[in-house]
Every structure is written in structure tokens, then in C-alpha cells.
Amino acid sequence: MSDPITTVAPDVATSESVARKLEAGQDTQNVLIVGVGGQGVIMVSKVLAQLAQTHGFQVKQSEVHGMAKRGGSVFSHVRFGRQVWSPTIPKGEVDILVALEWAEGLRWLPYLKPGSGIFFCDTKRIVPPFSCLNRRPGAPMRYSRETPAEVIAHVGEGHAIDATEMAERLGNDRAANVVLLGALSTALGFAVADWEDTVAKFVPKKTVPVNLEAFRRGRAWVDEAREHTPVMEAPVTATPAPADADYRVRLEINPAWCKSCDICVKMCPEHCLRLNADRIAEVAAPEKCTGCRVCEWLCPDFAIRVHVDHGAAAIQEGAR
């Protein structure tokens, strides 16, 4: 695993000014959170909205999450201040843009305030399942090729963080949104203890410790980046592998989470899945599996994980 990507154009004054405005209650703070279904965009916005509300601010929040469990685009506007008139943030008026997916972040950049907006973005790429003509791992795909440095050069302050990998290292990749919350906390004036109390209310009880650690790591990452001005060029696109390279795919299906909805069975392009006698998804034709991850992205209950190991001679050797 590589280190989390660091690409920063730090401007501490930018974030301090946001905090000052917030404390004075003189302005409306506009925070836009974007990502795709299943990443926890709404949870991030709810934590922020509740935190602002408990500090006495008027809060308006609007969200679109019609495809929230199907990998579709999800966004949430959070506005807070002494008086907030409208729940939606006009283009060019976002103070802080938090993106849980790289391409979604780029798509919403025009909403950021020119010159002073702060951009926190996970470098996680989620390619829409049917946008790739060749679904084999490493095959070329239609996806943004801009590097973090190229993007961040155009914003007041920007941080491209491999939050998903940071969360994976903690043993829970679903805590990536909380890593981003930790990053966001560095740009607003609320006390860390208040952030942590609010995060703890919005995550499952047994995941509180890992989520609080994720929050602290996200926060520490940005603090560190601001101090040391690291600039490291790193591509967002995965290292391309030849389309016909040897690789091995292993599907991990958690029967306890499978709700028998049949979506993966219906949507697998290679027809490798089926429901067993207990109506739990299982791999029926492992030799056909290309590792495209369509099943993983579309499963509403996160019951499937697709593991692809490059360099293995036998495809699908470990599939069960």
C-alpha cells in the first residue's frame, strides 16, 4: 500500500478566517459535501448540522440522495450562521467542499468560492459500473486524469487525502467519511471534544473507537500538511496494468449482511452469481468473473467485497 497522497497548497489564513467568521456569527458558512451512494455523505452533513445547531446557529440542510445505495451521485448542502435564508448554496459560494470521491469532487469544484474556498477530497475513485467498456482490472477507463497537484493549484486551499486507505489501515474502510470529517474540523471553529461527541452519536456503538481514531487521523493529517507544506505529485488513477495481465479474483460474500435482494445476481455482467437455497448470494461461475466490482458497488448492504490480486497465474482461483 502506498502512503496517503499528499498534495497541499496550504493557506492557514484561509481556514483561520473561516473559523473567525464562524465565531463572530457574522456570516453564513456554506459547506457542500459530495460523493456517491454508500459512502456516508449524509452522515457527514448530519454531524456538521447537529454540531452547528448545538452551538446556537441557525442551520439549513438540503440533500439529494435518490441513488444513495446504488453508487449514484449524492450531495448535501449545509449552511449555518446567525440567519440563513436558503438551504441551497449558489455556485461559487461554497466555503468548504468535502468530497468523498475524487471525480465527484472535481465535478463540484465550480461551486467553491474562487480564491478562498477550501477543498478536502478523498482520492478514492469509484468508476460508475457501466462506464467501462472493458471491465478487466487495469483496462483503460473513462475517468478524470487530473492529478491532485493540478486540481489543487486552482483552489484557495486544497487537501487530497487517501482517506479510504487510512480507514482501511484502521480496519474499517467505511470510516473514510469520518477521516474527512476530521479534515473538515480543522477548518471550522468548533471544539474537538464537541466534534467527537457528535461523531459518536452518529456511528454504530461498536464502531465508535475506530471512527474516533479515523477522525483524529484526518485532523492530524491536515494539521501536519499545513505545517510541513508537503507537495507530492501523485496520480489519482490506479497504476494501469495490461488488460490481459494475470490476476486472481476472490469474492468475499458476508451471508449475515446479504438480504437476498438479487441485485448482484441480476446485474453481474458475466452472470456468475446466484442465490443459494437460503437465498444468499454465492458465486456460481467463478471462472467467468472479471473482477469488475459491479456486484460490490451495487450491493445495498455491503455484503460483497471483491479482491483482485495481480500477478497470480490463475484467475479466480480463490473464489468461493
Ligand code: SF4
Ligand atoms: S449480496 Fe447484496 S446485492 Fe447480492 S443478493 Fe445479497 S444483499 Fe442483494
Ligand code: SF4
Ligand atoms: S461476480 Fe461481481 S466482480 Fe465478478 S463479474 Fe460479476 S459483478 Fe463483476
